[in-house]
Amino acid sequence: MDPEIDLRELYAASAGRLVAQLYGMTGDFAEAQDAVQEAFARAVAKPDGVRHATNPEAWLFKVASNIARSRHRRRALFNRLARSGRLDTADTTPALSPDHVALVAALQRLSRAVREAVVLHHIADLPVAEVATILGCSVESVKVRLHRGRRTLAELLRDAEMENSHV
Template sequence: MDGQQAIREVYAASAARLVAQLFGVTADYAEAQDAVQEAFVRALARPGRFRQVENPEAWLRTVALNVARRRFRRRLWLDRLIRSGRLGRADRASPELSPDHVALVAALQRLPRAIRETVVLHHLGDLPVAEVAATLGCSVDAVKARLVRGRQALAGHVIESSGPGSTATVGGRTQRR
C-alpha cells in the first residue's frame, strides 16, 4: 500500500475523533478542524515517512495539538493588536451544538490548559493514561493528578450549573437533580 492510501485510511478512521478531541481543547470547532487538517497536510507532505510512524493517530494528535497551541499563541498577539486599536475584530460563526455540548466545552475552558488537554484526551479521546502521557510529554503520575483535578473542577461546575429538576450526565449515566 502506498503512503497516500495509508493516510486516506487513517483519515477515514480517525479524523472525526481527532476533531472532537481538539474541539474539547480549543472550544472552537473550526479551529479544531483546521488543526486536524493541518496535521493531515503535514502527513501528506511526507507520506513515506508517515507510513513508518508506529501509531499514526497519536502522531496526528500530537501535531494537531501543537498546531492548535501555536495558533493560540498567534491569536494572543492578534488580540493585543486589536486591543491597541490598530485592527478591528471579526465575528466568528459557530456550528449548531446541543446545550449540553456547549456547557461541557465552556466548563472545559475554565480548566488550565494542561488539565483541559489531559481530560479531553483521556475522557473524550478515550486514550489510556499512558498514551495521554506520551502525547503530552509528561509522566503517567502527572496525567493521573491532572485527571483528578480536572474531574473535581468539572464536577463542581456541573453541580453549580444544574438546578433542581435538571439532568446531568455523570459517568455515562443521566441523573436527575
C-alpha cells in the same frame, strides 16, 4: 511503523477522534478541524514523520496541537490589535447550547496537561494507557490528572449552573 502506511486509511480511522480531542482543547470546532486537516496535509507532504512514528495518531495529535497553539498565539496578537481600536472585529461564532458552552468554558479553565488528559480519555474515549502514551507520561500521572480534572469540572459546572439559576 509500516513504511507503506495508507494515509487515507489513517485519516478515516483517526480524523474524527483527533478533531474531538482538539475541539476539547481549543473550544473552537472549526479551529480543531483546521488543525487536524493541516496535520494531515503535513503528513502527506512529508510522510516520513508519520511513517516512522511508533503511534501515527499520537504523532498527528502532536502536530495538530502545535498548529492549534501557534494559531492561538497569532489570534492573541490579532485580538490585542483589535482591542487597540485599529481593527474592527465581528463575532461570527454560531450559537451553541448553554450546556455545551459551559462545558467548553470549564475545560478551558483547566491547566493544559489536565485538559488534554480529560479530553483524550472522556471525549475521545481513549484508555488511560493510550492517553499516557500520547501525552508522554505515566499511567499514574494520567490518573491524577483525570481525578483533578473531574473534580475541578464538577465544581466549575456546579458554579455555572448556580449562576444561571439566579439569572
